[in-house]
Amino acid sequence: MSDRPTLxxxxxxxxxxxxxxAxxxxQVECVLREIILRxxxxHMLEISPKGTVPVLELPDGTVIDESLDIALWALSEHDPELLLAPIEGNLDEILALILTMDQQFKPLLDRYKYRFHSEPESAFTARDDAAGFLGHLNERLQDRAYLFGSRISLADICIVPFVRQFAFVDKDWFFSQDFSDVIIWLNVFLDSERFAQIMPKFSIWKPGDNPILFPGNSHPN
Ligand SMILES: N[C@@H](CCC(=O)N[C@@H](CS)C(=O)NCC(=O)O)C(=O)O
Incomplete structure (x- = not known):
């Protein structure tokens, strides 16, 4: 077992x-093991038989296999950007918004994405329903750069990957919609050093490989 957490x-x-x-x-240094879902x-299935990523194994053998729990664990270790301490609102409100997006927006996103070609009618209904949630985010973003104030918080980093996925199903449609503040917020993220830092093309891990340390040295901004 590594002396660093393994992701x-x-x-x-x-x-x-x-x-x-997160x-x-x-800046908690981990060993990253990139996998393919098929x-x-x-070892991943041994420590987390439900078989979803991400999975984090701590040096003491503790396994955390829910993305939000991993984010909360990492930031409870070290939170230099104060992602858990928003300028507006509080952590409970952040968690409530993340839960709404995970439980209500994500299933609609899946229906939209996976039925886009096979069942377009159902996909477009899901897209319209999902867009309602983006309308809500847009309202928040009309008065502030990030979901909970003028600086980024846990809510932004937890939610923006799903909005990106939604946008990329049909970019022409997405970027012509009237949730313009969501579009700006997403574009700021896509152009950020933060995004570049988490998206290098990692090679697929196999036992015996040299560890890939994550994050690298540069600080996100
Ligand atoms: N609730 C889990 C969901 C994780 C999840 O569903 N991950 C997908 C990939 S995006 C997965 O691993 N699916 C298993 C598979 O496709 O075999 C979390 O927040 O970590």
Missing amino acids: YSFRRCPYAMRARL IASS DKPD
């Missing part, structure tokens, strides 16, 4: 992006 991750998974964003912000490593 099983899949680059394009929004949940794994959430975990990497870990990058915390060929999950035995």
